[in-house]
Amino acid sequence: MTDGQSVAGPGDAGGRGVPEQCQECGGDIVSDDHNGEVRCADCGLVVSEEAVDPGPEWRAFDAAERDEKSRVGSPTTPLKHDRGLSTTIGWRDQDAYGRSLGARKRAKVSRLRTWDERYRTRDSTDRNLKFALGEIDRMASALGLAKPVRETASVIYRQALDAGLLPGRSIEGMASAALYAAARIEGVARSVDEVAGVSRVESLEIERAYRYQVRELDMEIPPTNPLEYLGRFASRLECSDETERRARELVEEAIEAGAHSGKHPVGIAASALYAAGQLTDEDLVQREVSEATDVSTVTIRNRYRELLAVADGD
Numbered sequence: 001m002t003d004g005q006s007v008a009g010p011g012d013a014g015g016r017g018v019p020e021q022c023q024e025c026g027g028d029i030v031s032d033d034h035n036g037e038v039r040c041a042d043c044g045l046v047v048s049e050e051a052v053d054p055g056p057e058w059r060a061f062d063a064a065e066r067d068e069k070s071r072v073g074s075p076t077t078p079l080k081h082d083r084g085l086s087t088t089i090g091w092r093d094q095d096a097y098g099r100s101l102g103a104r105k106r107a108k109v110s111r112l113r114t115w116d117e118r119y120r121t122r123d124s125t126d127r128n129l130k131f132a133l134g135e136i137d138r139m140a141s142a143l144g145l146a147k148p149v150r151e152t153a154s155v156i157y158r159q160a161l162d163a164g165l166l167p168g169r170s171i172e173g174m175a176s177a178a179l180y181a182a183a184r185i186e187g188v189a190r191s192v193d194e195v196a197g198v199s200r201v202e203s204l205e206i207e208r209a210y211r212y213q214v215r216e217l218d219m220e221i222p223p224t225n226p227l228e229y230l231g232r233f234a235s236r237l238e239c240s241d242e243t244e245r246r247a248r249e250l251v252e253e254a255i256e257a258g259a260h261s262g263k264h265p266v267g268i269a270a271s272a273l274y275a276a277g278q279l280t281d282e283d284l285v286q287r288e289v290s291e292a293t294d295v296s297t298v299t300i301r302n303r304y305r306e307l308l309a310v311a312d313g314d
Contacts, residue, residue: 022040022042022043022045022047023045024040024043024045025040025042025043025045027040027041027042027043028040028041028042029041029047035049036049037049056069056070077151078151078154078155078158079133079137079147079150079151079154080133088116089109089112089113089116091113093105093106093109125161128161128166128171129157129158129161131171132157132161132171132174132175133154133157133175135171135172135175135176135199135200136150136153136154136157136175136178136179137150138198139175139176139179139195139198139199140153140179142198143179143183143190143194143195143198145179145183145188145190146188148186149179149182149183149186149188150179150182152182152185152186153175153178153179153181153182153183154178156178156181156182156213156217156219157174157175157178159217160174160178160213160216160217163216163217165212165213165216165217169209169212170201170205172199172200172201173199173201173205173206173208173209174209174213176195176196176199176201176205176206176209177206177207177209177210177212177213178213179195180192180195180206180210181210181213181214181219181221183195184221184222184224185219185221185222187222187228188228189224189225189228189229189232189265191229191266191294192206192207192210193266193294194294223265224265225255225265226251226254226255226260226265226266226268226269226272227248227251227252227269228265229265229266229269229270229293230244230247230248230251230269230272230273231244233269233270233273233292233293234247234273236292236293237273237284237288237289237292239273239276239277239282239284240280240282242280242282243273243276243277243280243282243284244273244276246276246279246280247269247272247273247275247276248272249311250272250275250276250307250308250310250311251268251269251272251307253307253310253311254268254272254306254307254310257310259306259307259310263303264299266293266294266295267295267299267300267303268303268307269293270289270290270292270293270295270299270300270303271295271299271300271302271303271304271306271307272303272304272307273289273293274286274289274300274304275304275307275308278304278308286300286301
């Protein structure tokens, strides 16, 4: 069977009522899309011709060109409250050719925008979801989180909304907690304090909302590895590669010995960088490490001694 040919069935396009086997020789009936024919693969008997091609009228030679020429809409996404299925009227007062609209036409388009917005958010649930997803997108952009994290956070918030977890709690707090949970699920380390820094609520409210979501939605959140913080913290402190490598070794030794159990991973990562700086004779001050990692100097002093003790085998 050559390219562009496939076995034709009774329901194939252009082959309605076509038998599965040739009436002359008993061979298989194939659909030749290139020539628009349905014929026998053995004797060449043409059973049907001038079949309708259901494909596009244009040709594309790579994926980029195919996406550029495609005229279908964008796929559904949980990042929008209506999953991106509704239409959107642009804000520019121009026609399809880029020409400015007249006064009467601008007034008409303005009214259409107003009613379109009202129709898309017809009830309180839609308005709640639209505001929350906007907050998630804003905070994720500020934290540099990728699209998969935003989509996971949107799904978590939708589940919380459907489960009736919103009454009595702020939209901002639940949205921030959903984003923090999504970051942990996707393995992108962001601390509660970092999320609170771009949120409109305090870290205490985010922690409460996060624990509530995990309990009520029965989510399985993997523990955060301190190694996930080291790269960003080392970049903020402008540490040398040797110091960062030594810090990773200290954290790995602590994890292997179980010394990290019950301790905050952010504090372990910050203390490992400070301890590695002491071992590599790099000028790292506790105050600077504390400001860069948002970890108190007391925690750094306590944890770095523990890390060094594990490294020495005590």
